[in-house]
Amino acid sequence: MQPESAGVISLSSLGQATGFYHLVLAAPQIAKESSPGQFVMIRCADEQTLDPLLLRPLNIFRFHPAEGRIEIIFRVVGRGTAWLARRKPGDSLSLLGPLGNGFSSLEKYRRLLLFAGGTGMPALFSLVEEERKVGSPLGSPTGAPRGGHNREFTLFYGARTKDELVFLDLWQAAGVTVYTATDDGSAGFHGTVTKAAAGFLPGNYDFYCACGPRPMLRTVQEMMAGYGIPGELCLEEAMACGVGACLGCVCETVHGYRRVCTDGPVFPAGEVKFS
């Protein structure tokens, strides 16, 4: 974890209506140190200006240590992300990262279920991609599922509408079985990911990972607890310091308040309390 000045390699809109953007950055040190589920803080304001004040925490979508690059998917939700969406290739950004406690090792599990909602998708993709790198004896960069642990992933990916389901091709290329769900029924199942997944459960899944908005995580947590399948939840929260000092981003857990930035953002599913 350190501050790093990162160059913008590319920034592209993933559909005007969605507000989603795909950002590729040259950040060699962060790329080298990252692990799945970790995030970076990005300063989203012009140099010498003090507004917006805080850095924005954003999930790492992909990291490429050999190329010294990281990729991020973000949605424009306020002044900071709107500023970020106006960057151009060649611009320089101030980053802090990689931060947080990512997903734990999947070593013990063979059939995994993933639940992604909106901007929660990138954290899960980093998990699968890293797993495929490790899992394949050839270290296939495309993540084709060959050899290695031969772990099976099934993804339930939810969004408000069809256009917000992004990078489905990458998921498929990584050998993941993908089911989609949309609030408006424009693609896949008409409804939530939990309802979409209900028909497939309990199956013989032995672990799950979920990242997305709180209401989604809450219903996923409830449903999976009902089936007795353990898992991990990756939380998204506004942060100030990002390093565990200010105690501003805490969530309620069975152990009391825990910092999303350093105790998380990934927590054992049974520990998080949604009130």
Next chain:
Amino acid sequence: MTTTPSLETKVGRVTLKNPVLVASGTFGFACEYEKLFPISALGGVMVTGLTLEPRAGNPPPRLAETPAGLLNSIGLQNPGVHRFIKEELPRLRDLGTEIIVNISGFTPEEYGRLAEILDKEPGLAALEVNISCPNVKEGGMTFGVLPESAAAVTRLVRQNTSLPLWVKLSPNVTDIVAIAQAVVDAGADALSLINTLSGMAIDPDKRRPVLGNIFGGLSGPAVKPVALRMIWQVYQEVPVPLVGMGGITNYRDALEFIMAGTTAVAVGTGLFLDPLSPLKIIEGLQDFLAKHEEETITNLIGAAHNSEKEMRGEKRE
């Protein structure tokens, strides 16, 4: 100039290698930032506010960003003084910088007890007494808003320790000078100012306050002018060293505080914009002194008041 200008400064009995501290509540127990830079480069660390018993803190959300500012309602989440002494203090002692421990209580007796406990611990440079805590005995009004209650807390702490006392003043008062005078009369060696300004934010879509605690404390560049004004007033009336904080993000901000009358400054919310900002401020101050051929930073303490006297003098003549 041949010699390097000196950044050393003295807050009463406490000698600081440079005037740049980090403010309580923004730096945890320093271990978080240890990975980012050598803590020994700092003039000192003001440790997160401690209470007698552990405190869970306020329900989230605890943060709301405002224009050039930040509202927080952490609610003094801390492990309590005993666990602090056992688990954090040994490591803090070895950081190679001055350790100032911030204390809070809900009764004057709790402050006294905290002072008594910490008095026995070696390696502390000073106690920073946070009098912005709600007084549970007197219906939740904070100790720091009335000269009498502020003095009562200070007196009890003074009676229980020989450590230097820096009393941290709340800006949420009508007459900051009266409070400052009262706590100095009660035994404060120095004053820290300012704590956060009470405020709130509302989410129009949800039609409810953003913070779980409804009210929070405003910090960051938005509060800097208020801090400077209060420091200016206190410097003119109350003859003790001042430690300034409130929206400092760069060396020029630090100079404003020093020239308004502070002997040292603390970076708080500024750490969140740039965790390395305290180091950049130290460097900036060094360069400023060299450029202006000042031998020591202490020459600049209260420097802006001279101009005021000059302005007044000119008017009279």
